[in-house]
Amino acid sequence: MACSMKRLRFNVPIEDDEVLTWLSQQSSVSVSLRMLVHDAIREHGDGDYVTKSVKRDNKAKTPKRESVEKKVEVKSQQNSATDAISRMQGLLDN
Numbered sequence: 315m316a317c318s319m320k321r322l323r324f325n326v327p328i329e330d331d332e333v334l335t336w337l338s339q340q341s342s343v344s345v346s347l348r349m350l351v352h353d354a355i356r357e358h359g360d361g362d363y364v365t366k367s368v369k370r371d372n373k374a375k376t377p378k379r380e381s382v383e384k385k386v387e388v389k390s391q392q393n394s395a396t397d398a399i400s401r402m403q404g405l406l407d408n
Contacts, residue, residue: 326333340346358366 326337328334337343354363
């Protein structure tokens with residue numbers, strides 16, 4: 315019994331050399347693209363991939379916890395320096 319197929323079409327900009335090169339290296343573009351889609355579904359779910367990509371990229375670019383820790387370290391260094399200067403001025407005044 316033959317497998318039924320649905321024919322789809324997609325466009326690639328002529329300037330997108332990376333995608334065009336990859337496509338030209340595939341022995342079966344159809345099978346390769348289906349494998350990529352299955353991988354994306356397993357990794358990111360079955361929703362709109364463009365939306366998921368944008369959310370994923372934004373999360374990777376904002377490491378809030380690290381920034382807060384760095385700011386705390388800088389403030390503690392500034393306080394230590396201010397304390398040291400105050401102590402030195404106290405010694406000079408005496």
